[in-house]
Amino acid sequence: MAAVETNGTIQAKTNTTAEPVRPLANFPPSVWGDRFLSFTLDNSGLEGYARAMEEPKEDLRRLITDATMESNKKLSLIYSVHRLGLTYLFLQEIEAQLDKLFKEFNLQDYVDLDLYTLSINFQVFRHLGYKIPCDVFNKIKDSNSGTFKEDISTDVKGMLGLYESAQLRVRGESILDEASAFTEAKLKSLVNTLEGNLAKQVMQSLRRPFHQGMPMVEARLYFSNYDEDCSTHESLLKLAKLHFNYLELQQKEELRIVSKWWKDMRFQETTPYIRDRVPEIYLWILGLYFEPRYSLARIIATKITLFLVVLDDTYDAYATIEEIRLLTDAINRWDMSAIEQIPEYIRPFYKILLDEYAELEKQLAIEGRANSVIASKEAFQDIARGYLEEAEWTNSGYVASFPEYMKNGLITSAYNVISKSALVGMGEIVSENALAWYESHPKTLQASELISRLQDDVMTYQFERERGQSATGVDAYIKTYGVSEKEAIDELKIMIENAWKDINEGCLKPREVSMDLLAPILNLARMIDVVYRYDDGFTFPGKTMKEYITLLFVGSVSM
Ligand SMILES: CC(C)=CCC/C(C)=C/CC/C(C)=C/COP(=O)(O)OP(=O)(O)O
Ligand SMILES: [Mg+2]
Numbered sequence: 001m002a003a004v005e006t007n008g009t010i011q012a013k014t015n016t017t018a019e020p021v022r023p024l025a026n027f028p029p030s031v032w033g034d035r036f037l038s039f040t041l042d043n044s045g046l047e048g049y050a051r052a053m054e055e056p057k058e059d060l061r062r063l064i065t066d067a068t069m070e071s072n073k074k075l076s077l078i079y080s081v082h083r084l085g086l087t088y089l090f091l092q093e094i095e096a097q098l099d100k101l102f103k104e105f106n107l108q109d110y111v112d113l114d115l116y117t118l119s120i121n122f123q124v125f126r127h128l129g130y131k132i133p134c135d136v137f138n139k140i141k142d143s144n145s146g147t148f149k150e151d152i153s154t155d156v157k158g159m160l161g162l163y164e165s166a167q168l169r170v171r172g173e174s175i176l177d178e179a180s181a182f183t184e185a186k187l188k189s190l191v192n193t194l195e196g197n198l199a200k201q202v203m204q205s206l207r208r209p210f211h212q213g214m215p216m217v218e219a220r221l222y223f224s225n226y227d228e229d230c231s232t233h234e235s236l237l238k239l240a241k242l243h244f245n246y247l248e249l250q251q252k253e254e255l256r257i258v259s260k261w262w263k264d265m266r267f268q269e270t271t272p273y274i275r276d277r278v279p280e281i282y283l284w285i286l287g288l289y290f291e292p293r294y295s296l297a298r299i300i301a302t303k304i305t306l307f308l309v310v311l312d313d314t315y316d317a318y319a320t321i322e323e324i325r326l327l328t329d330a331i332n333r334w335d336m337s338a339i340e341q342i343p344e345y346i347r348p349f350y351k352i353l354l355d356e357y358a359e360l361e362k363q364l365a366i367e368g369r370a371n372s373v374i375a376s377k378e379a380f381q382d383i384a385r386g387y388l389e390e391a392e393w394t395n396s397g398y399v400a401s402f403p404e405y406m407k408n409g410l411i412t413s414a415y416n417v418i419s420k421s422a423l424v425g426m427g428e429i430v431s432e433n434a435l436a437w438y439e440s441h442p443k444t445l446q447a448s449e450l451i452s453r454l455q456d457d458v459m460t461y462q463f464e465r466e467r468g469q470s471a472t473g474v475d476a477y478i479k480t481y482g483v484s485e486k487e488a489i490d491e492l493k494i495m496i497e498n499a500w501k502d503i504n505e506g507c508l509k510p511r512e513v514s515m516d517l518l519a520p521i522l523n524l525a526r527m528i529d530v531v532y533r534y535d536d537g538f539t540f541p542g543k544t545m546k547e548y549i550t551l552l553f554v555g556s557v558s559m
């Protein structure tokens with residue numbers, strides 16, 4: 001067999017057609033291997049935690065509904081409940097309390113409140129969907145100069161609360177735009193002078209504010225760093241720890257199930273060029289909803305998102321343009337007979353994809369909700385076409401205009417197909433109306449897609465540019481508006497910030513759909529911050545994702 005030198009790579013010249021040059025990426029291997037396969041769920045442990053939660057849960061319910069509790073104390077209690085991820089256990093009681101307190105809201109009452117208490121109240125109302133006016137913060141500005149009053153610079157706890165409050169702002173709340181920048185700069189300048197829990201709390205928020213965090217992890221960090229706040233009511237800390245351990249057992253079982261499924265499907269053998277990231281994708285989907293009732297939903301959505309990793313890496317890091325065209329056509333046809341037309345190496349994937357969706361459609365048809373599977377499938381076909389468009393641009397070296405790039409980019413953000421796939425296992429809450437709302441491509445979903453697309457581009461465009469990929473948001477923006485790379489990135493970051501305001505707005509009452517249906521969209525945006533705030537945390541998962549997976553699935557909480 002003669003070896004010939006062509007364009008710098010040694011190619012084995014065989015008597016058949018030469019193996020094409022492939023855009024291999026040599027992705028870093030899995031961090032975890034088979035680590036999560038060996039877990040064994042101890043059901044009695046699960047039941048034990050569930051039983052132990054009953055008493056502190058009822059204690060807490062009594063506290064939340066206690067009519068004699070002073071309103072700021074009540075709001076502070078609800079805030080801790082929310083940060084501990086326990087709101088869903090008391091949602092009716094909490095909404096009844098907040099309906100009443102919000103009705104009684106009077107700006108005057110806020111003039112004498114210290115900044116920290118004011119911030120807590122503001123966050124509770126905004127997190128639970130009540131649009132308390134940002135005017136409550138007017139008092140921290142000097143009415144003449146319009147600048148922030150000097151004395152708040154020494155109020156660290158107050159600035160911490162204001163910084164967290166500012167992440168909940170919507171468009172037009174300029175005092176909170178300024179407050180976010182002002183408090184972040186101030187807190188960064190003094191964090192090294194702090195000690196104890198306050199130092200930990202400030203570092204935690206500066207690393208990632210609660211609102212942009214992953215709820216399950218934020219809950220875990222809260223009872224570590226805010227133990228005084230959690231100790232105001234003994235039942236609060238007790239329930240938080242029992243609840244965390246209960247969920248951890250259930251989630252480790254889910255992670256085992258999807259890890260076993262992935263191994264049985266032999267993707268690492270049939271498509272070895274892909275990123276091996278099962279725990280990372282499970283963590284991503286856990287970020288959408290951690291409630292026990294969504295266990296099956298998490299397993300379904302994780303499998304479909306893993307299919308997306310195979311698809312994206314096949315288009316980006318292995319297939320030739322001809323193969324991509326054939327595979328996209330086969331996915332559009334969605335018919336097992338099309339398997340003949342696609343390359344050998346991707347046939348196992350195609351068969352598993354069609355079988356999995358057929359099984360889901362059959363299962364959901366029993367509940368009369370097969371259309372949620374069809375919506376997910378159509379979105380899957382859509383993203384394959386979107387990935388093909390990117391591949392055609394790269395193949396021809398075409399640099400799309402920014403508007404053209406974004407039209408396709410919202411699709412390749414994958415947040416349409418993932419959010420619809422998240423609905424499949426959620427049960428009867430996914431009504432016809434709910435699905436119709438998702439199908440209407442609402443502003444909140446578009447905002448989450450934009451954040452996914454552009455934050456990823458800002459963090460991966462160099463890597464992708466080096467690999468000859470002509471389509472990224474950064475290069476499209478530079479070309480269309482004739483600005484420098486730095487200006488382009490700054491503009492994209494402003495677009496991301498505005499998209500966050502649109503999501504915040506979309507979660508305020510009156511909502512178009514229930515918060516249960518908005519939460520996956522909000523949390524998908526949060527997971528982009530978790531994965532891409534500092535680097536490409538998915539391709540290189542050794543930092544934040546490794547830390548979060550360790551925190552959630554490796555150690556349990558001592559009671
Ligand atoms: C785009 C994005 C962050 C999607 C998040 C949702 C998600 C988990 C999609 C599955 C495919 C994937 C892991 C893309 C991110 O990597 P990449 O940088 O290779 O994606 P790209 O090829 O679209 O840039
Ligand atoms: Mg990719």
Ligand SMILES: [Mg+2]
Pocket residue numbers: 312315316387
């Ligand atoms: Mg891609």
Ligand SMILES: [Mg+2]
Pocket residue numbers: 456457460461464
């Ligand atoms: Mg990318």
